[in-house]
Amino acid sequence: MKKISQLTPKEIRALVRKGKWNRPTAGLAMGYAQANLVILPEKYAFDFLLFCQRNPKPCPLLEVLEPGKFRTEFLASDADIRTDIPRYNVYRKGKLEAIVKEIGRFWKTGLVTFLLGCSFSFEEALLRSKIPVRHIEEKKNVPMYITRIPCKSAGIFHGPLVVTMRPIAPVNIIRAIQITSRYASVHGAPVHIGDPSAIGIRDLQKPDFGDPVTIKEGETPVFWACGVTPQAIVMETKPDLCITHAPGHMFITDVLNEELAVS
Amino acid sequence: MKKISQLTPKEIRALVRKGKWNRPTAGLAMGYAQANLVILPEKYAFDFLLFCQRNPKPCPLLEVLEPGKFRTEFLASDADIRTDIPRYNVYRKGKLEAIVKEIGRFWKTGLVTFLLGCSFSFEEALLRSKIPVRHIEEKKNVPMYITRIPCKSAGIFHGPLVVTMRPIAPVNIIRAIQITSRYASVHGAPVHIGDPSAIGIRDLQKPDFGDPVTIKEGETPVFWACGVTPQAIVMETKPDLCITHAPGHMFITDVLNEELAVS
DSSP, rough: OOGGGGOHHHHHHHHTTTOHHHHHHOEEEEEEEEEEEEEEEGGGGGHHHHHHHHHHOTTTTTOOOOOOOTTSSSSOOSTTTTTTOOEEEEETTTTEEEHHHHGGGGGGEEEEEEEOOOTTTHHHHHHHHOOOHHHTTTTTTOOOEEEEEEEEOTTTOOEOOOOEEEEEEEEHHHHHHHHHHTGGGOSSSSSSSGGGGEEEOOTTTSSBBBBOOOTTTTTTEEEEOOOOOHHHHHHHHSSSSSSEEOTOOEEEEEEEGGGGGGO | OGGGGSOOHHHHHHHHHHOOOOOOOTTTSTTEEEEEEEEGGGGGGHHHHHHHHOOOOOOOEEOOOTTTTOOOOSSSSSBBTTTTTOOEEEEEETTEEESSSOOOOOOTTTEEEEEEEOOOHHHHHHTTTTTOOHHHHHOOOOEEEEEEOOOOOOOOBOOOOEEEEEEOOHHHHHHHHHHHHHGGGGGGOEEEEOGGGGGTOOTTTTTTOOOOOOOOOOOOEEEEEEEEEHHHHHTOOOOOEEEEEEEEEOOOEEEEHHHOOOO
């Protein structure tokens, strides 16, 4: 039997659908994009779509399904969004109600599915260019910080930008900016480099989410917009129902990271 | 008194607002982006926003206002979308009902304004790089063609891609692709080069809209997605009400074309 790391996206989704893989997806189907999931009732859909349009760096839309639709067209041709994600979080009025392996029983007409790009895509591009990614080296979750940079609000949705931080050696900073700039649909170029306090971060060793990582002598902290932003903002509005992927348990697509890159 | 071509965007919008300029805007406020306008009742807004998200080349969103809002925030800080466009087309159920200089009497709660990028921005970039643009040389409207490339449909909106064509000399083709690729929010890279029949165009001398232009020996026709696409598609769905700019009578923004370019 093949190792999970050797399986295609389609094979992994089939395993997930049968309930045989409910662990994080980092390192699986290397080369293929993974996506963040947000599912909302139709009454919130215009505001949230507008929020993503106005904040493309934290909210890079890869695919939006029409109300009630659970099959993707662009990201995969045979996927079912109700079963093909290893673990889902179900929130009611902003409170986590359940962590489940499939969401068939929560599904109803009028739910709108948003799939958003994920930084796994540009991290792979950094590694391919031999730029080390510290939290991967240290086998940790990426450190995330709530900044004092406001997102552009849209309807009921408003709140601060959440960023990830990766310490980069001076020799690699320019190249890291160039490489990630190519991946606009998966967070793209950094939003800030250098002084954390300039964007409202007090202590890099105390991230709001994820784990602190080592910052070596001479390295510069580089900050990218984070896919936690839309989830955090949606939660704050306390919608009747919101379903997301559980952190790290992403939707694995058939689209290559390279297909998402610009020239 | 200054010539109109020397005025700033703000000064031109003030003239337009007073009813003192109701002619086409090509050549005005050079360097600044101009925008296409589509105004729709709220019930169509999610579908149309999703259509734009799925078809970013023909429908590059620069700004979307929330229901009932008529003041832009990103494109200009002091503009009123009801008065600052030189000429509007008002459609009811897909039929042109009026051509007007301001739309105050049609305005109502729940109208949603979409402002989309326009090819004037990348044409200026081509000219700056000394790449001739034939319809400008010949003082004509750009030739536009309905292709057999389908747009990705969204809700009630579906239909074919409309393209513009500019004949480009072989020595300039690669550079023209590079330059326009930088302007993703104003139609971006071409969608096709060469054989018109490959995308369903029978006769370049018989455009569906605009004027035919001279194609010189050795030149290649290069096709870009066209902002007429969303208007044509909206008209086909015959919404109760739809207000657009009159062709060529655009919204002049305070945003520089260069601000819309990627690295």
